[in-house]
Amino acid sequence: MSAVLVSTSSSSSASAPVLAATDSLDGSASLTADVRDISLSYGSKAVLQQLSWQLQPGQVVGLLGRNGAGKTSLLEALLGLRETQSGQVQLFGQAATALDDAARARIGYVPQHSDLFEGFTARQLLAYFKSFYPRWNETKVEGLLSRWDIPRDQMISRLSGGQQQRLSIIRALAHEPDLLVLDEPVASLDPVGRRDFLRELVDQVLDRGTTVVFSTHILSDLERVAFNLAFLQQGRIAVQAPLDSLLEEVRLVLGSSTAIQAVLAGGSAELLRRQTQADGRERCLLRFAPGQAPQDGPGLSVQALNLEDLFVELT
Numbered sequence: 001m002s003a004v005l006v007s008t009s010s011s012s013s014a015s016a017p018v019l020a021a022t023d024s025l026d027g028s029a030s031l032t033a034d035v036r037d038i039s040l041s042y043g044s045k046a047v048l049q050q051l052s053w054q055l056q057p058g059q060v061v062g063l064l065g066r067n068g069a070g071k072t073s074l075l076e077a078l079l080g081l082r083e084t085q086s087g088q089v090q091l092f093g094q095a096a097t098a099l100d101d102a103a104r105a106r107i108g109y110v111p112q113h114s115d116l117f118e119g120f121t122a123r124q125l126l127a128y129f130k131s132f133y134p135r136w137n138e139t140k141v142e143g144l145l146s147r148w149d150i151p152r153d154q155m156i157s158r159l160s161g162g163q164q165q166r167l168s169i170i171r172a173l174a175h176e177p178d179l180l181v182l183d184e185p186v187a188s189l190d191p192v193g194r195r196d197f198l199r200e201l202v203d204q205v206l207d208r209g210t211t212v213v214f215s216t217h218i219l220s221d222l223e224r225v226a227f228n229l230a231f232l233q234q235g236r237i238a239v240q241a242p243l244d245s246l247l248e249e250v251r252l253v254l255g256s257s258t259a260i261q262a263v264l265a266g267g268s269a270e271l272l273r274r275q276t277q278a279d280g281r282e283r284c285l286l287r288f289a290p291g292q293a294p295q296d297g298p299g300l301s302v303q304a305l306n307l308e309d310l311f312v313e314l315t
């Protein structure tokens with residue numbers, strides 16, 4: 001069971017959450033999550049390298065990265081569940097590794113691998129978790145159990161993988177968290193289940209302004225909701241921006257060094273990646289200011305990218 005989901009004291013969490021956040025010059029106190037320069041290695045394997053990442057209240061962020069890029073490690077570090085070798089993480093203005101009960105009660109987490117108590121029924125599991133939270137939306141829980149077709153009185157061990165995943169999502173939504181972190185939440189869901197889940201997520205955000213971060217490999221789901229996307233590459237967040245902006249602003253530009261230099265000299269492009277090809281031409285991934293992306297020109301090829309191309313180029 002995840003430490004994040006368990007509030008050890010119901011009395012302190014019954015009062016309105018008191019945030020340790022104080023006004024700061026850089027505005028970081030109002031962030032839901034503020035990750036600063038964290039590095040994380042397993043033995044000699046460096047996974048996160050001086051990674052910084054900020055989540056604004058109400059932001060919905062899809063975290064993208066290749067298998068083994070470190071998404072789970074990053075989400076665990078974000079929640080204070082995994083120690084980092086350096087750097088710091090703050091949630092709601094408090095150190096993530098030392099959250100008070102009120103702050104813990106504001107977080108919902110769906111881990112990649114289900115951590116449900118298999119000897120419980122869905123009804124027993126939800127009753128158990130309900131006792132820890134000052135806020136619990138019974139109407140939502142009952143509605144989702146019915147809509148998502150989860151038998152209330154069957155042992156969790158006998159539920160299908162998809163039903164267990166849905167139950168895990170219901171448990172994370174039930175206490176109406178302000179920050180919802182989901183690690184590949186749709187991996188075992190069929191297309192209908194994924195669509196229902198996304199609808200629920202959107203409702204949650206529209207109704208309550210929840211900050212949501214989730215990792216996924218299913219790009220079409222991200223396209224449907226037009227989230228902010230964060231690309232994890234070589235231990236850092238290479239880019240984070242709304243999908244629409246990335247599609248409009250990022251271009252793959254091919255040309256001679258001179259032609260590329262001329263584009264960069266224009267000053268409106270951020271260089272995301274630069275490689276020299278075997279034929280001596282340069283292959284660059286550039287992000288232009290809105291409306292500033294150039295057209296093809298002499299010795300210069302400029303290509304727009306779709307989401308799958310962005311995934312390939314930025315992860």
Ligand SMILES: Nc1ncnc2c1ncn2[C@@H]1O[C@H](COP(=O)(O)OP(=O)(O)OP(=O)(O)O)[C@@H](O)[C@H]1O
Pocket residue numbers: 042047065066067068069070071072073074
């Ligand atoms: N507890 C651990 N001990 C040692 N190595 C680990 C541990 N957890 C993860 N790793 C390694 O760290 C790297 C990042 O793993 P992580 O699970 O964070 O990646 P991921 O992006 O979530 O992967 P996936 O998309 O496959 O779920 C991988 O190379 C993995 O083998």
